[in-house]
Structure formats: C-alpha cells, structure tokens
Amino acid sequence: MIPASTAPTTTPRTLVRRARVAGAVSAGVALGVGELVSAFGAHGQSLVGGVANEVVDRAAGGAVRWAIDVFGTADKAVLVLVIVAVSIALGAWVGKLSLSRRWVGPVAFGAFGVLGMVAGLRDPLASKTVVVVAAMSAVLAGVVTLFVLLRVARTGHAVVVARPGPIERPGDAKGSRRAFFGWAGAAGAFAATAAVAARSLANRTDVEAARQLVTLPPATTPPGEPPVSVGDSFAVDGVTPYVVPNDRFYRIDTAFVVPQVDVDTWRLRIDGLVDRPFEMDFDELLALSTTEEVVTLSCVSNEVGGTLVGNARWQGVPLTALLDRAGVQPEGTQIVGASVDGFTAGFPTDAAYDGRTALVAVGMNGEPLPTRHGYPARLVVAGLYGYVSATKWLREIRVTRWDDVDGYWIPRGWSKEGPVKTQSRIDVPRAGARLVPGTTPIAGVAWAPTRGIAAVEVQIDDGPWQPAQLGDTVSDDTWVQWMVPWDATPGEHRLRVRATDGTGATQTSDVAPPDPDGATGWHTRRVTVETS
Ligand SMILES: Nc1nc2c(c(=O)[nH]1)N[C@H]1C(S)=C(S)[C@@H](COP(=O)(O)O)O[C@H]1N2
Ligand SMILES: [Mo]
Numbered sequence: 001m002i003p004a005s006t007a008p009t010t011t012p013r014t015l016v017r018r019a020r021v022a023g024a025v026s027a028g029v030a031l032g033v034g035e036l037v038s039a040f041g042a043h044g045q046s047l048v049g050g051v052a053n054e055v056v057d058r059a060a061g062g063a064v065r066w067a068i069d070v071f072g073t074a075d076k077a078v079l080v081l082v083i084v085a086v087s088i089a090l091g092a093w094v095g096k097l098s099l100s101r102r103w104v105g106p107v108a109f110g111a112f113g114v115l116g117m118v119a120g121l122r123d124p125l126a127s128k129t130v131v132v133v134a135a136m137s138a139v140l141a142g143v144v145t146l147f148v149l150l151r152v153a154r155t156g157h158a159v160v161v162a163r164p165g166p167i168e169r170p171g172d173a174k175g176s177r178r179a180f181f182g183w184a185g186a187a188g189a190f191a192a193t194a195a196v197a198a199r200s201l202a203n204r205t206d207v208e209a210a211r212q213l214v215t216l217p218p219a220t221t222p223p224g225e226p227p228v229s230v231g232d233s234f235a236v237d238g239v240t241p242y243v244v245p246n247d248r249f250y251r252i253d254t255a256f257v258v259p260q261v262d263v264d265t266w267r268l269r270i271d272g273l274v275d276r277p278f279e280m281d282f283d284e285l286l287a288l289s290t291t292e293e294v295v296t297l298s299c300v301s302n303e304v305g306g307t308l309v310g311n312a313r314w315q316g317v318p319l320t321a322l323l324d325r326a327g328v329q330p331e332g333t334q335i336v337g338a339s340v341d342g343f344t345a346g347f348p349t350d351a352a353y354d355g356r357t358a359l360v361a362v363g364m365n366g367e368p369l370p371t372r373h374g375y376p377a378r379l380v381v382a383g384l385y386g387y388v389s390a391t392k393w394l395r396e397i398r399v400t401r402w403d404d405v406d407g408y409w410i411p412r413g414w415s416k417e418g419p420v421k422t423q424s425r426i427d428v429p430r431a432g433a434r435l436v437p438g439t440t441p442i443a444g445v446a447w448a449p450t451r452g453i454a455a456v457e458v459q460i461d462d463g464p465w466q467p468a469q470l471g472d473t474v475s476d477d478t479w480v481q482w483m484v485p486w487d488a489t490p491g492e493h494r495l496r497v498r499a500t501d502g503t504g505a506t507q508t509s510d511v512a513p514p515d516p517d518g519a520t521g522w523h524t525r526r527v528t529v530e531t532s
Helices: 012-038 047-058 061-098 104-121 128-155 173-202 206-212 282-287 319-326 349-353
Strands: 267-272 278-281 291-298 309-318 334-339 344-348 358-364 378-381 394-400 423-428 438-447 453-460 480-488 491-501 523-529
Touching: 012 047, 012 061, 012 104, 012 128, 012 173, 047 061, 047 104, 047 128, 061 104, 061 128, 104 128, 128 173, 267 319, 278 282, 282 358, 291 358, 291 378, 309 319, 309 438, 319 349, 319 358, 319 394, 334 349, 344 349, 378 394, 423 491, 423 523, 438 453, 438 491, 453 480, 480 491
Parallel strands: 267 394
Antiparallel strands: 267 278, 291 309, 309 358, 334 344, 334 394, 358 378, 423 438, 438 480, 453 491, 491 523
16 A cells, blocks of 8 residues: 555646646736736836737738627727637646646747737837836746646645655645645736736826816817807707717727827927928917817718717817918828827828818817827818828828828728718617607717718608708717607517718618728618507
8 A cells, every 4th residue: 555645646637737727827927917017117008908909900901890890899808808818728738738848838938928028019109128027027927837836736835845754745635736726826816916906007097197287278269159059959868969978989999008198298290291391299289279170080990870980079270270381292192190109090181171170189078188089189080080080199290192101091901081971870769679659759860071961861661751850060070960759659660760961962771881981871770669
C-alpha cells in the first residue's frame, strides 16, 4: 500500500483541467492588469480598446456594417466581450500546453503583450510610455499568475515549503483541490476588480470637468430673428421629441475609447488648397460669431424604421467663415474634416457654399458638445449623412481635390457622396403594443434635411393613403413630427408611412439596404387590436 504522504495529489485528467483554469485565470489577470495600468494614461486608454480599434479599422467594411446592424450602438461592447472571451479561451489552451512545455506561457503572454502594445502605439492619442508599461505589466502578471497556479495545481502549495521529512507533502486530494480553487478564485477576483477599477479610472472626468467650465457665448444668430421654438407638436406618448436630448441622441463612431481632447493644447487647422492656411485655439474659435441651427443628423447605416437619426440644436461658426478666411482655391473641390483620432470625412465644397447649414459646431442643445458627440468641435452639414460630413473631435479642415482624398468609409465600400434620403418612421403604436379598439394615434417623425417635408401619408392595411397632420419645424433642415388619429378596429393591421419632400418627390417604396448610400423603403408596422 502506498503511504498517504506520497500518494499522487491529482490524476492527470484533474491536472489538465486545473491547468486550463490556471491559464484562463492568468489571461484574465493579464487583461485586468493591462487595463488598470493603461487607465492611468491620458484619455482613458485601454489595451483591449486598442485591439478593438485595430479590429474595427482593419475589418472589412462589411463586418463592421454587420456588427452595427446586429448590435447597433452596442457593437463596441460586443467587440470587447469577444476579445476578452477569445483571450481567456486562448489562455486556457496555453495553460494546458504549459504542463509539458514551460516556455509556452512566457512566449504566449509575450506575444499577446506585443499585440496589445502595437495596437496601443497606433492609437494617436495614447501615451506611448503608458502603453509600453501597461503591456509589460500585463505580460508579467499573466506569466507569474500562471506559474503560481500551475504549481498549486501540481503540489497543492503556492510556494515550496522547506520542512523536514518528505520534500513535498501535497496532502489529500480534497485539500489540494481547495488550495487550487482558492488561489485561482483569488486571482480571478483580482482580475475582475482590476478591470472594474480600470474602467472607473478611465472614466475619471478630467475632460468632463474642463468641458463643464466652458461657457458658450450666446449665439449671434441674425439679430431680430425670434428665438427658435423647438417644442413638441403633439401630446402623443412615445413620439420622439422634436429636439432629442443629448443623453438620448444616437452615437455612432469608430472610436472605441471616446477621444478626450485637452482644449488647452487643441488647435483647429484650416489648410490644403487654400491661400492662407491658419490655426486657431478653442478660445479663438469661441470668440468668433456663432449661429444656432436645428439640424437633423442621420447615419447612413440607419435601417428603415431605425433609430440612428436625431435632431438637435447646434451652435457653431459657419464653415464658410473659416473657409473664406483661408481663401479656398478654385481646384479645392472637397472639404475633408479630420479628427484627432484619425477619422476623416469629405464632402463637396459646393455643399458648404450652396446656402445650407454647415457649421463647425461647439454647442449641442445649449451645452458645450458632449464628449461622445465631438467635444470640443465637430462639423455639422445639413442634408449629408454623418459618415461624409459630421467629423467629431475635429482637428483639421483640409481643402483637397475631389479625387485626391477619400474619407474613412469610402475605401470600405460606402458611396463617396452621401446625401440624406427622404425617410419617415412610425414611433407609435410601438412594436408589440397591446391596443384596444377606439381612437388611437399613429405618429412618428419624417425627414429630408435641406429639402424639408411637404407631406406625410399613412396607409392602414390596403386602404387609401391618408394625409397626416404635420407638426411645427423651424427649417427644412429638421425632421417633422406627424400624427394621424386612427379608429382602431379589432384584428391585425398593417400600418405604413411615406413622406414627400419639399421638391415634391415621394419617398420610394423600393427596398434597399443601408450600403452603399442609405436604406430606402416604407416603414411598416404590424399591430394587433384586441377585441375588448
Ligand atoms: N471622429 C469621428 N467622427 C465621426 C465618426 C467617427 O467614426 N469618428 N462617425 C460619423 C458618423 S458615421 C456619424 S453617423 C456621426 C454620428 O454623430 P453622433 O455620434 O454625434 O450622433 O458622426 C460622424 N463623425
Ligand atoms: Mo454614420
């Protein structure tokens, strides 16, 4: 009989299982430590975020489009979850391999660290030192954790305890199991705590505090013009407000980590094919006269009936004021906005000069631009989808030849020109609402920025198209709320909406997907009215 003290602590199968757990937990610790150290960087940077950014930038336009389609504005969170899950799965595999080949752990974690470091260093906003230190700390933490956990898995002890008698006294299987899962659990808890701490540290409000201190000078909208009335037109529950509050405004961008711009060092440059390129700081920009305009901004990825569209009051300097000061040369047929994070969007110079609203915006709904929406400055051009016009965290306005530069999304398969298509959406009754017979409103919004909306019509089942009542608008650049009172009868019904723009053109019924230049079709909703 084998004496208890020399009995094998673990069977080979248990050992492999524990090695997998050890590897997975070590990967978690590496990620947690990497995130925690990078969070000390300038703009809440993150190694995982850097990798996510690389994935977004490199992935074929199609994959990103698919992700936006499927996950909407949660696409970034999903991407991060995928990166974390893949890392932990790889870690489990590395743990198992490390049982027979000790070098696998250091090599795998090292490779992982280099990946995070390269991605981090490519982020133009990240502090390079922080990226390097974060990646090295992550590797070290991962390797040490793996080493310690594998030792506990084998021996039941974290350290070799020198004691008289047999060199290793692993104890009984139960004790070793408790020891291993105790250590692994502690390491896992540490990883989770580090990740949570990193997120709250990264979101510390340096830039937010600076933003809060910004006082926008009042807009110098043409004197004598009455203040814009931006109230809602119908007292219908569930209709999107005419002006969407900042915290409810859709957000779409490629920035995994929202750029945190320090206005003390920020400059806006106007250059390219201009006679007098110049630069100005934030105070100089704020000192210029501004106007406030209500403009509906829409994302080209918005599906028919989708929510990637919003209407806000934008305060800003007319783009032509800056372009005129620089003196656009005749061959300068494109305006390219460039962001501090490298994003670019270009539109025809003609769009800036044809009389439509085109602003370098500093204010949104009476506040300095929220960080997520481009603080300290962004472009807003009425009638053009955001991907060709609405550069957030604006750093440079470059005048180029139309064919010389393509904005970020163009090589990724989207149309070079992006005029906003006429669209209308049913907000109420909501999808899946339980309706009772009687009068109930059908209501929503419709938009055709720069052209305006002349009419909205609703069709119930195969009935005639009925005109909707239109709410008030302050200009043709904004959407309009619409409403039709409907005498709902029991049964299933199909509701459809279509709009006619200010040129007299009715929204097409042809169904087209968002790519390459915006979705078309009539928004349709099926509802059930219960027999009361
Ligand atoms: N810097 C930067 N600006 C950007 C983008 C971006 O990815 N990066 N996305 C554009 C797109 S596609 C849209 S639809 C609008 C969305 O603006 P919002 O997030 O303020 O609604 O921003 C535009 N400006
Ligand atoms: Mo967009």
